[in-house]
Amino acid sequence: MHIPPYHKKATWQRFFVGTFVGAVIAYCLFIYMHGTMYGELLEENRDLKANVSELKNQNDALLEDNKNLDEQSQESIKVETIEITIANEDELPDSLIIHDMEELIKHEINHIVGKNVSIISESDSLLKATIEDRDYTVDDFTYQFSVDTLVIHQTVKITVNADIAT
Incomplete structure (x- = not known):
């Protein structure tokens, strides 16, 4: 079986060049959109990690304060x-x-x-x-x-x- 020589005709050459250039532009556009979206997700992830860390610290502080209040409430009040x-x-x-x-x-x-x-x-x-x-x-x-x-x-x-x- 013989493959026709389409690569020698000018119309087919323009088609292949256009397809190749379109694929390169589409790939660049895909990389740009993916990078932008991934960057925003990384920034959001860091913000959420910072919030989680802050909330854990706040929770630990509140639990410690609650523990201290429990200890103080268990201690009996003395006449001063x-x-x-x-x-x-x-x-x-x-x-x-x-x-x-x-x-x-x-x-x-x-x-x-x-x-x-x-x-x-x-x-x-x-x-x-x-x-x-x-x-x-x-x-x-x-x-x-x-x-x-x-x-x-x-x-x-x-x-x-x-x-x-x-």
Whole structure:
């Protein structure tokens, strides 16, 4: 079988050259489009990796913070300070002794500092009785206190009324 010599005719030569040039242009266009698309995908991939890395770091930080909060919530709250307020201080004969009275009450219940708030709140009536059942002597006067309010937290706040004991 014999192949006809089409490559010698000018029309067929133009056709083959046009096909070859078209194939080269199509290949170049394909490479350009593929490269552009691949570059955009690489850029998007890097952005997504950066976001994933940032979110992992944020998640680790939040998990660590959650763990610390869990540990803190499991730790019991302890009494740190005691604040005494005398509600009727203007009715007392001498306003200079108020500080001494507050110090005497603080000295009487100072043992609760450092104790768990839950333990102190369970025995609040005992704390009230400790303050109310004792007579406090300041400058030749004896005072008795009655507890008005008692707030138990990290700072125990006690409001008392002072009366001169008879």
